[in-house]
Amino acid sequence: MTPLRIAVVGVGHLGQHHARILSTLPDVELVGVVDSNYEQACTVAERLGTKPFADIEPLFGRIDAATVVTPTLYHHPVASAFLKEGIPVLVEKPICRTLAEADDLIRLAADAGVPLQVGHIERFNPAFEDLARRPIRPKFVEAERHGPFTGRSVDIGAVLDLMIHDLDLLLALVRSPVKTVEAVGASVFGGHEDMVNARLVFESGCVAHVTASRITQRPKRRLRIWAPEGYAGIDFVTRKLVLVQQSQEVRQYGLRADKMDAAARAKLKDDVFGRHLQVKYSDGDRKADPLTAELRHFIDCVRTGRTPRVTGEDGRDALELAERILVSLRSHSWEGHADGPVGPNRMPRPAGWLFDVPRAEAA
Numbered sequence: 403m404t405p406l407r408i409a410v411v412g413v414g415h416l417g418q419h420h421a422r423i424l425s426t427l428p429d430v431e432l433v434g435v436v437d438s439n440y441e442q443a444c445t446v447a448e449r450l451g452t453k454p455f456a457d458i459e460p461l462f463g464r465i466d467a468a469t470v471v472t473p474t475l476y477h478h479p480v481a482s483a484f485l486k487e488g489i490p491v492l493v494e495k496p497i498c499r500t501l502a503e504a505d506d507l508i509r510l511a512a513d514a515g516v517p518l519q520v521g522h523i524e525r526f527n528p529a530f531e532d533l534a535r536r537p538i539r540p541k542f543v544e545a546e547r548h549g550p551f552t553g554r555s556v557d558i559g560a561v562l563d564l565m566i567h568d569l570d571l572l573l574a575l576v577r578s579p580v581k582t583v584e585a586v587g588a589s590v591f592g593g594h595e596d597m598v599n600a601r602l603v604f605e606s607g608c609v610a611h612v613t614a615s616r617i618t619q620r621p622k623r624r625l626r627i628w629a630p631e632g633y634a635g636i637d638f639v640t641r642k643l644v645l646v647q648q649s650q651e652v653r654q655y656g657l658r659a660d661k662m663d664a665a666a667r668a669k670l671k672d673d674v675f676g677r678h679l680q681v682k683y684s685d686g687d688r689k690a691d692p693l694t695a696e697l698r699h700f701i702d703c704v705r706t707g708r709t710p711r712v713t714g715e716d717g718r719d720a721l722e723l724a725e726r727i728l729v730s731l732r733s734h735s736w737e738g739h740a741d742g743p744v745g746p747n748r749m750p751r752p753a754g755w756l757f758d759v760p761r762a763e764a765a
């Protein structure tokens with residue numbers, strides 16, 4: 403098979419992993435890595451045995467596809483330049499900064515007739531892939547995505563940086579428009595919101611509570627779903643899926659604890675999980691690396707013309723929902739009236755210190 407010629411643009415924290423993985427795939431030729439920080443491009447290129455570039459123009463006519471892993475601010479200018487040349491693009495999440503930019507990428511990809519994929523990587527998490535194959539109609543969902551502050555992606559806040567992963571997963575699972583959005587968010591370091599909670603009500607009747615924080619000490623990425631079919635819990639970090647369903651008897655008749663004799667009732671606590679509620683731990687292929695799967699899928703779509711699992715439209719829909727959440731949290735009034743502090747950057751004045759006064763302040 404002729405190797406697919408590909409380049410990675412933006413080889414910082416994540417982009418160097420795109421480049422590393424692509425350099426190991428047998429049916430791919432990593433033609434080069436581009437970074438506006440040319441030293442960074444040289445370092446990564448040398449490590450992977452490829453060529454460094456400071457900008458993308460020299461690659462036109464020399465590559466069959468590109469992945470765009472720059473800060474969000476540059477997704478549109480870089481991806482649109484490739485699409486105008488008829489070059490398929492995998493652009494990292496969030497697709498762009500604005501809906502107008504996202505629509506433009508979608509139109510350019512359609513005009514060129516080439517795939518545009520968005521890097522919502524959790525869709526390739528084996529636990530989510532496993533769940534997505536099952537018949538489940540979520541009715542109540544809790545999504546939590548917490549991590550420590552990294553100092554990266556500070557051009558956006560926690561909604562576009564983290565929560566957007568869960569918004570995409572919710573839209574893919576619930577498959578219903580979102581009717582109402584209510585959100586609250588706070589900026590701890592200044593600038594954008596560092597933590598957010600949103601309550602989403604879908605037209606299908608599903609309700610989702612979604613929380614994201616980029617200032618939590620221990621990482622946590624979980625999705626918990628209640629549905630008529632049962633319960634599903636995903637831990638995206640360990641890539642584990644837990645499924646619980648009613649036994650046939652319980653589904654048909656319910657659990658009549660009041661009709662049980664004393665001995666059966668005494669055993670009930672031990673019998674609930676296993677007998678009345680059946681539990682399945684689905685480990686999937688936990689060695690499967692989601693980023694490798696995502697890149698392989700993109701390559702397959704470029705070769706075959708197949709529609710990517712996460713399209714430009716999917717990226718746009720997640721961004722649109724994210725924008726609704728941002729509008730809601732920016733208008734949240736912390737003291738119940740619009741004259742008081744409103745939104746993530748205007749918090750109420752602290753009433754005091756929770757514990758010892760910090761030394762610099764005490765001096």
Ligand SMILES: NC(=O)c1ccc[n+]([C@@H]2O[C@H](COP(=O)([O-])OP(=O)(O)OC[C@H]3O[C@@H](n4cnc5c(N)ncnc54)[C@H](O)[C@@H]3O)[C@@H](O)[C@H]2O)c1
Pocket residue numbers: 411412413414415416417436437438439442471472473474476480494495496521522523554555563
């Ligand atoms: N899918 C995920 O789970 C996930 C995880 C992390 C980051 N991301 C996304 O990946 C992107 C990059 O994030 P990161 O953490 O790697 O950031 P980063 O700051 O570590 O790296 C970005 C790199 O892009 C380079 N760059 C900036 N502007 C450029 C331009 N115009 N042309 C070429 N290079 C340019 C920078 O010099 C830097 O080396 C962001 O969009 C982020 O949201 C996605």
